[in-house]
Amino acid sequence: MKGRTRGRDTTRARPPDKPFRVVVAGRPNVGKSALFNRLLKRRRSLVHDLPGMTRDVLEETASLSDGRRYTLLDTGGFDPEGKEAIPAAVRDKATAAIRQADLVLLVLDASAGILPGDRSTAKLARQAGVETLVVANKVDRRAGMEGEVEAWELGFPEVYGVSAEHGIGIDELQDAIALRLPAAGAEESEGEGEAEPEEPREIALAVVGRPNVGKSSLVNALLGEERTIVSEVAGTTLDSVDVSLQREGAAFRLVDTAGIRRRSRTEKGPEVLSVVQARKRVEEADVALLVLDASSGPTGQDASVAAHVHEEGKGLVFLANKWDIAGGSTESDAKAFQETVLEQIPFARWAPVLFVSARTGRGIKRVLLAARSVAANRRRRIPTGELNRVLGRALRDKAPRSASGKRLRVYYVAQTGVAPPTFAIVANREEPLHFSEARRVENLLREAADFSGTPIRIVVRGRSREDRELN
Ligand code: GDP
Numbered sequence: 001m002k003g004r005t006r007g008r009d010t011t012r013a014r015p016p017d018k019p020f021r022v023v024v025a026g027r028p029n030v031g032k033s034a035l036f037n038r039l040l041k042r043r044r045s046l047v048h049d050l051p052g053m054t055r056d057v058l059e060e061t062a063s064l065s066d067g068r069r070y071t072l073l074d075t076g077g078f079d080p081e082g083k084e085a086i087p088a089a090v091r092d093k094a095t096a097a098i099r100q101a102d103l104v105l106l107v108l109d110a111s112a113g114i115l116p117g118d119r120s121t122a123k124l125a126r127q128a129g130v131e132t133l134v135v136a137n138k139v140d141r142r143a144g145m146e147g148e149v150e151a152w153e154l155g156f157p158e159v160y161g162v163s164a165e166h167g168i169g170i171d172e173l174q175d176a177i178a179l180r181l182p183a184a185g186a187e188e189s190e191g192e193g194e195a196e197p198e199e200p201r202e203i204a205l206a207v208v209g210r211p212n213v214g215k216s217s218l219v220n221a222l223l224g225e226e227r228t229i230v231s232e233v234a235g236t237t238l239d240s241v242d243v244s245l246q247r248e249g250a251a252f253r254l255v256d257t258a259g260i261r262r263r264s265r266t267e268k269g270p271e272v273l274s275v276v277q278a279r280k281r282v283e284e285a286d287v288a289l290l291v292l293d294a295s296s297g298p299t300g301q302d303a304s305v306a307a308h309v310h311e312e313g314k315g316l317v318f319l320a321n322k323w324d325i326a327g328g329s330t331e332s333d334a335k336a337f338q339e340t341v342l343e344q345i346p347f348a349r350w351a352p353v354l355f356v357s358a359r360t361g362r363g364i365k366r367v368l369l370a371a372r373s374v375a376a377n378r379r380r381r382i383p384t385g386e387l388n389r390v391l392g393r394a395l396r397d398k399a400p401r402s403a404s405g406k407r408l409r410v411y412y413v414a415q416t417g418v419a420p421p422t423f424a425i426v427a428n429r430e431e432p433l434h435f436s437e438a439r440r441v442e443n444l445l446r447e448a449a450d451f452s453g454t455p456i457r458i459v460v461r462g463r464s465r466e467d468r469e470l471n
Contacts, residue, residue, distance in 0.1 A: 020070040020181050022062070023097050025125065026107035027117035031137040034164035035107055036060075036074040039174070057097050064178050073097050099128045103180050105173075106154070110136035110147025110161065114154065122154045133176055134159040140166050145416075149424045149461050152414040157383050161416060172418065175201065175379075202244065202251040203375040206281035206314075207260055209291030210301055214321040216261050217358035218291060219243075219254060222367060232257075235284075247368050255284045278305050286378065286419070287315035287371045287453070294326035294337060294355065298344045306348045313420035315374040315453045316351040319367065324357040350446065351453055374453030379418045382449050387413050387423075390448040391441070395425065400441065402431035408460065421445075422457040430462030 024032045024039075040062050062072040075094035098104055104125045108118045125132040134156045136148040140163035148161040160176060162169035207215050222245070223230050229246040233253070241258035244251065254260075259277060282288050288309045292298050309316045320326070320337055338353050354370055356363035382390075395410040402408055409428040416424045423445065425433075433441065441458050445451065 019061075020102045021073060021100060022070055022103045022105060022177060023073045023075060023101035023130075024105045024107060025075045025094065025098055025121055026135075027109070027115065027121065030107045030109040030112075031164045032074055032107050035105070035135065035137065035162070036072060038164045038167065038170050039072055039177075057093050064174060064181070066178070068178070068181050070177070070181055073101070095124065098125055098130060101128070101130045103177065104128075104130050104132040105135050106132050106156070107135045107137055108147070108151060109138050110144040110151060111138040111141040113143070113147050114150050118154065122156070126155075131180070132156050133173070135173060136161045137164050139163050140168060146461055148416055149414050149426055152384050152412075157385075158381070159414070159416070169417075202253050203287060203372060204242075204253045204255055204285045205371055206255045206278075206285035206288045207257075207291060208278035208281055208288055208305055209319075210293070210299065213291045213293040214358045215291050218289075218319065218321060218356070218364075218367075219257055219260055221358045221361060221364045222254070225364060225368075245368075250368070250372050252368060252371065255281045275301065275305070279308055282309050282312055282314055285314055286375050287317060289317050289319050289367065289371065290351075291319045291321050292341070293322055294320040295322045297337070297340050300344075303345045306345045306351070310347060310455050313455055313457065315371070315378045316348055316455075317367070317370050317374055317453055318348075318351055318353040320353055320355045321358055323355040323362060324360045350451065350455070370453070373450075377451050378420055378454035380421060380449055380451060380454075381418060382415055382421075382445075384412075384414055386448070387415060391444050394444055395441070400425075400437040401434045402429065402437075402460070403434050404431060405434070406431065408433075416459075420455045420457055421451060422459070425458065425460045427460055427462065430460055433458065433460060 022039075024036050026032055036058065040060055058074040060072050061069055063069045075097050106118070106121055106125055108114065122132070122134075134151050134154055136144070136151040136159055138144045139148050139161040144161070144163075148159065151159045158176065160169055160173045162173055164170070207219055209215050222228070223243065225247070227247060231244055233242050233244050234240075235242040235256055235258075240256045243254045243257040245254065246252075256277075259281075282305070288305075290302065290305055290309065292302055306316060318341060320334075320341075326333070326337070334355055337355075341353055342349055352370055352374070354363055354366055356367065358364070391413045392410065395413070399407045399409060406429065408425070408431070411426045411428075414424050414426065416422050423441075425441070432438075438458055442456055445456055445458075
């Protein structure tokens with residue numbers, strides 16, 4: 001509840017029986033209707049935002065995948081400037097809807113940049129003291145990406161880049177709404193203390209690795225763990241079977257468990273087949289558990305699977321299996337093995353290595369816990385203020401070089417997404433960083449927050465000329 005009462009008007013506390021109100025606000029034609037329908041999971045717009053068209057506030061009940069409900073309001077053609085000849089009565093209703101909201105989704109057209117109408121809507125939300133998430137719509141368009149970065153300038157701590165039309169970024173936005181909603185059946189708590197740790201979604205895990213490294217044995221060991229509730233579910237791809245498991249309040253799904261077991265029985269087809277299957281599994285997962293045979297060490301094929309995990313932006317945990325028969329199993333053996341992994345797969349130095357044995361059960365308990373924290377790290381956000389304190393300063397003090405060797409003047413840094421965490425460095429020119437600079441920036445980010453187990457993406461965005469002239 002803390003998050004919501006952060007606004008200035010703390011007298012606005014919502015009675016426990018009242019539904020949580022989420023208001024979609026913004027200039028006309030930024031895509032509010034499209035977003036409204038997306039959040040309601042309707043296929044097509046029932047109401048079209050025609051240019052200049054105005055209408056009343058719409059109100060519907062939306063539900064989240066976990067069944068919790070909230071009231072979603074669309075303010076329609078809302079323009080606080082009044083330039084688009086919106087009747088005062090409509091404007092007043094929209095303003096009232098914002099004032100009574102628990103959460104405002106401030107929608108803007110990222111492809112059009114930040115316009116005065118966006119700023120005045122922002123001002124209104126701020127004055128109303130309502131927590132506001134900025135939704136930068138139309139990021140599917142080329143200019144949309146820049147607009148998304150600019151949207152941070154509105155000064156709200158969270159910006160979600162979406163394409164309401166194409167359904168991009170909607171899951172993240174829904175997660176953000178879910179975080180603010182009261183827990184199911186929960187009373188408004190008067191007490192102190194932080195909200196429940198966020199655990200809104202199931203964590204999809206892909207167990208991958210070469211034939212015979214022990215994937216199938218590991219899956220069995222994981223499923224056989226104490227206090228694990230296991231059930232089979234249909235997979236997302238044709239004929240695949242996943243297993244969902246609950247452990248200590250967290251929900252996991254093991255992707256294509258049937259495939260892992262089946263292949264290990266009929267073994268061992270050509271290695272190419274295992275690579276193709278590993279790729280598919282990784283694409284469906286949040287976190288890949290890459291099983292290595294600790295008794296023989298990592299190979300080129302392990303490195304190529306890890307590279308794919310990296311490219312896909314998925315979380316990665318190495319499981320050094322068969323530790324019961326590998327070397328002396330002392331601490332220095334573990335260190336030596338870790339170093340071999342680093343040498344062979346240097347680009348995944350951020351991924352933890354767990355030493356396990358599917359046969360003896362050693363280390364198996366920690367696997368799901370590690371996967372869970374990697375999944376959380378992969379969705380971690382650094383607030384813009386902190387980001388610029390840590391990184392902005394370092395980059396302004398020592399300007400990074402681009403790949404072509406030019407100095408980049410850095411204006412500010414923004415996190416533009418999660419899963420994987422993605423950062424935009426907004427600079428005077430749009431050129432990729434020199435690889436050593438990319439590494440330096442990545443190190444700074446990893447020092448600033450716990451991103452272990454997740455890749456990080458860093459892009460450089462140039463500021464538009466008009467924007468520079470304005471400032
Ligand atoms: P998959 O092809 O990756 O699914 O591998 P399997 O799970 O079928 O295991 C291949 C072989 O390695 C089997 O003979 C297993 O009994 C053995 N194995 C799996 N895990 C371990 C382990 O932790 N220690 C030892 N010593 N052998 C293991």
